[in-house]
Amino acid sequence: MSKKINTPYYMCDESLLRANLEILDYVQKESGAKIILALKGFAMWSTFPLVKQYLKGCTSSGLHEALLAREEFAKDDPNLEVHTYSPAYKDEDIDQIAEISDHIVFNSPNQLFKYCDRVKNINPNISMSLRINPEQSSSPKDIYNPCGLYSRLGTTFANFDERVLEHIKGLNFHALCEQNVDALEDVLAAFETKFSKYFKSMKYINFGGGHHITKKGYDVEKLIRIIKEFRAKYGVDVYLEPGEAVGWETGVLVSSVLDIVHNGMDIAILDTSAEAHMPDTLAMPYRAMVRGSGEAGEKKHTYRFGGNTCLAGDIMGDYSFDEPLKVGDTVIFEDQIHYTFVKNTTFNGIKLPSLVILKEDKTLDIIKEFGYQDYKNRLS
Numbered sequence: 001m002s003k004k005i006n007t008p009y010y011m012c013d014e015s016l017l018r019a020n021l022e023i024l025d026y027v028q029k030e031s032g033a034k035i036i037l038a039l040k041g042f043a044m045w046s047t048f049p050l051v052k053q054y055l056k057g058c059t060s061s062g063l064h065e066a067l068l069a070r071e072e073f074a075k076d077d078p079n080l081e082v083h084t085y086s087p088a089y090k091d092e093d094i095d096q097i098a099e100i101s102d103h104i105v106f107n108s109p110n111q112l113f114k115y116c117d118r119v120k121n122i123n124p125n126i127s128m129s130l131r132i133n134p135e136q137s138s139s140p141k142d143i144y145n146p147c148g149l150y151s152r153l154g155t156t157f158a159n160f161d162e163r164v165l166e167h168i169k170g171l172n173f174h175a176l177c178e179q180n181v182d183a184l185e186d187v188l189a190a191f192e193t194k195f196s197k198y199f200k201s202m203k204y205i206n207f208g209g210g211h212h213i214t215k216k217g218y219d220v221e222k223l224i225r226i227i228k229e230f231r232a233k234y235g236v237d238v239y240l241e242p243g244e245a246v247g248w249e250t251g252v253l254v255s256s257v258l259d260i261v262h263n264g265m266d267i268a269i270l271d272t273s274a275e276a277h278m279p280d281t282l283a284m285p286y287r288a289m290v291r292g293s294g295e296a297g298e299k300k301h302t303y304r305f306g307g308n309t310c311l312a313g314d315i316m317g318d319y320s321f322d323e324p325l326k327v328g329d330t331v332i333f334e335d336q337i338h339y340t341f342v343k344n345t346t347f348n349g350i351k352l353p354s355l356v357i358l359k360e361d362k363t364l365d366i367i368k369e370f371g372y373q374d375y376k377n378r379l380s
């Protein structure tokens, strides 16, 4: 690296991103499924010229993501699709969403009946579908389980209203989180048992996200087999819409040690924040890997890493190193590209990390730096 970049920054490595996209494209080609990017998990749109060499569009969670998908992904190519799903749409957004979406997915029959005529008037070519809750999931964490107890996401069999059938061309489900293909098999079995009688009037079935396709050990061949069999059995198109699997292990969050304090143990204060910049480490929670480190006590020098905010619980975890850390040292958190900058906040007025791309020719492109105005402009 020739140029010094101020920390903190996220650095997405385009060659790693391409490697993920190659795997996803292999699934598309072998299975016949279409794969679209869930913007919710990864929305570094400067990489979209690369992403759209492979994926067939984006899925968005509402008006703003749909606008981004239309502007930066599916602008000039009629073969690239914008899908939109919201738990509930609002009167003031629905017309624009209808205009810019190729697919619109409703969460409940209520919402579908409320908006279907309006949507079709605005965009006669739009495909409408209903999100189903298959009521089967082995999602490892409640906070990420769309089929958990009292879930508001998707329509259960008991709430399915057959009058939706005259309006919809597809059914969606999203029931997985970071899971292998066995979990998909279980969900599909439940979904088919309840809903397969409706499949013959459908053009497509969307299997949602949460497929950990690009993680080592994922059974890609089995996924391909399942999709092929499903398509053959029911004569429908199949979509997958992963977010995490696109951004998985494609880059890092680079930060610096600002100070080291002692209170029962050694504590390093970093110029980043678990709360503001690595939110899933607190929400899930999980311990992000740090390059060159071991578990607490594994190597000679152990530190607790804390963020530069006033939240006591703004802690990344405990890490050990062969050599003592010094103020100014660089700390690199691994795998910090998905579900990080899409969720960031300016809590405490802390500066947002810059966004950097490591291009395939190994040059660094600082695509975005943030400052005081980004904090101020969201307040008034």
Ligand SMILES: *Cc1c(COP(=O)(O)O)cnc(C)c1O
Pocket: 038, 040, 041, 059, 085, 174, 176, 177, 178, 208, 209, 210, 211, 241, 242, 243, 244, 245
């Ligand atoms: C979050 C979400 C996705 C993407 O999930 P990943 O776990 O990032 O693959 C896809 N579809 C829907 C409806 C979602 O809510």
